[in-house]
Amino acid sequence: MTMRWMHALGFALLIVASGAQAQSRDVDHERLSRSLAQLEADAKLAPSVGGEIAAARAALLVLLEDSRGKKREHALYIAERRVDIAWAAAQVVDFSNRESELKRERDRLLLASARYEAEMARRELERQRMLSQIRAEEMERAALDAEQARLLGEQDTAAARLEADQSMRVAAAQAREAELARQEAELAGASVSALRARLDTMQATRGASGMQMSLGDVAFGSGQSALRAEAGGAVANLVDFVNRNPGQPIRIEGHTDASGSDSANLSLSQRRADAVRDALVAAGVEAARITAVGRGSANPVDTNQTAEGRARNRRVDVIIEDKQ
Amino acid sequence: MTSTRQKIHASVLALATLLVACGPTRPPPDVLGAAQLRLAQARSDGAPTYAPLELRFAEEKFDQARDAAADRDYRLGAQLADQSTVNSELAIIKSRLGKLRESVDVLTRENAAITRSLPEAGEGGGQ
Numbered sequence: 001m002t003m004r005w006m007h008a009l010g011f012a013l014l015i016v017a018s019g020a021q022a023q024s025r026d027v028d029h030e031r032l033s034r035s036l037a038q039l040e041a042d043a044k045l046a047p048s049v050g051g052e053i054a055a056a057r058a059a060l061l062v063l064l065e066d067s068r069g070k071k072r073e074h075a076l077y078i079a080e081r082r083v084d085i086a087w088a089a090a091q092v093v094d095f096s097n098r099e100s101e102l103k104r105e106r107d108r109l110l111l112a113s114a115r116y117e118a119e120m121a122r123r124e125l126e127r128q129r130m131l132s133q134i135r136a137e138e139m140e141r142a143a144l145d146a147e148q149a150r151l152l153g154e155q156d157t158a159a160a161r162l163e164a165d166q167s168m169r170v171a172a173a174q175a176r177e178a179e180l181a182r183q184e185a186e187l188a189g190a191s192v193s194a195l196r197a198r199l200d201t202m203q204a205t206r207g208a209s210g211m212q213m214s215l216g217d218v219a220f221g222s223g224q225s226a227l228r229a230e231a232g233g234a235v236a237n238l239v240d241f242v243n244r245n246p247g248q249p250i251r252i253e254g255h256t257d258a259s260g261s262d263s264a265n266l267s268l269s270q271r272r273a274d275a276v277r278d279a280l281v282a283a284g285v286e287a288a289r290i291t292a293v294g295r296g297s298a299n300p301v302d303t304n305q306t307a308e309g310r311a312r313n314r315r316v317d318v319i320i321e322d323k324q
Numbered sequence: 325m326t327s328t329r330q331k332i333h334a335s336v337l338a339l340a341t342l343l344v345a346c347g348p349t350r351p352p353p354d355v356l357g358a359a360q361l362r363l364a365q366a367r368s369d370g371a372p373t374y375a376p377l378e379l380r381f382a383e384e385k386f387d388q389a390r391d392a393a394a395d396r397d398y399r400l401g402a403q404l405a406d407q408s409t410v411n412s413e414l415a416i417i418k419s420r421l422g423k424l425r426e427s428v429d430v431l432t433r434e435n436a437a438i439t440r441s442l443p444e445a446g447e448g449g450g451q
Binding site: 070074077078081082084085088089091092095096098099102103105106109110112113116 | 421
């Protein structure tokens with residue numbers, strides 16, 4: 001009876017032990033299967049590690065089949081590593097994706113950095129160019145200032161020189177003017193002297209009507225009928241001439257050259273004859289003795305073709321008429 | 325007689341089968357060689373740096389496999405060689421992962437440095 005109970009107890013222990021072993025195997029398998037299922041559920045990573053997952057699944061199948069002894073230990077060892085490898089491969093894929101993304105990001109950043117540096121370099125070049133331009137402009141301005149100062153100095157010098165030159169020219173002009181005035185005065189004096197000499201040297205000659213004395217055209221101004229002041233001496237000679245023949249009638253004839261109209265010449269000759277008569281009367285000659293007539297150009301004494309001849313034709317003759 | 329002979333023959337065959345099944349088997353020659361190649365690859369791929377624990381397991385398993393083969397325990401030798409191989413593969417993949425982690429860290433730092441060197445958006449970029 002006791003032996004029976006012992007056999008029953010032993011059988012029960014055997015059943016419990018074999019059940020516990022089966023439960024332990026299931027736990028390892030389930031743990032690994034769960035882990036692998038979790039990886040397979042990752043839609044992003046699982047497709048990239050299909051080979052590793054399949055290898056792990058195969059290892060789990062072997063584990064399921066080898067349920068006892070050292071073969072199970074070996075199968076469990078292999079299955080655990082295969083699941084680890086599958087997960088590590090998935091992480092490799094994940095990090096590889098992140099690495100690729102980071103590389104793309106780095107490329108983008110490097111491009112932006114290169115652009116930024118290029119922009120900075122461009123700005124620096126532009127700054128340097130502007131600085132150079134400013135320096136060049138400053139130098140140009142300084143050169144212009146120096147040139148302007150030099151020109152101002154030259155202008156001042158030139159103006160002073162010009163002023164001095166002008167002063168010298170004015171002085172020279174004044175000197176020339178004074179000299180000309182002096183020469184003119186001398187010439188005028190000489191002319192007057194010559195005129196006076198010509199008038200004073202009049203000689204009485206015998207004409208067709210009696211003794212006569214001619215007063216040349218120099219006694220009158222050009223186109224004028226008034227006697228010049230310089231003709232005073234000549235008038236005095238005439239007065240002396242007529243007074244040497246007292247009581248005799250005096251005929252005064254005015255003559256012109258052939259220039260101009262006859263009427264004008266006649267009028268001018270008459271007025272000149274009148275002027276001489278007036279001068280003689282003024283000098284005390286009796287007016288009753290005097291007859292003044294204008295002959296115009298009717299009685300020339302020389303040719304009217306030359307200046308000298310025309311000058312000789314312009315005259316006033318004072319004639320002491322012979323007694324009839 | 326026939327029945328007894330048949331029983332004897334069956335017993336002998338069963339014993340022979342058992343002896344053949346349970347006796348030492350010579351591992352395929354490429355199992356240890358393959359494990360050794362994987363181990364060498366793991367070392368050259370940087371496992372000493374990035375997966376030293378897995379590499380040590382692979383080395384230990386490989387040594388044990390070689391010892392088992394030397395002891396003519398080819399079955400155990402084959403299992404240990406497989407375990408060495410799978411540890412080497414794990415070491416290789418973890419080495420790749422370690423390198424990628426380093427690369428990601430470096431790239432992250434570099435990108436951050438480049439980003440810091442750039443002006444704020446709209447200040448100097450995009451022209």
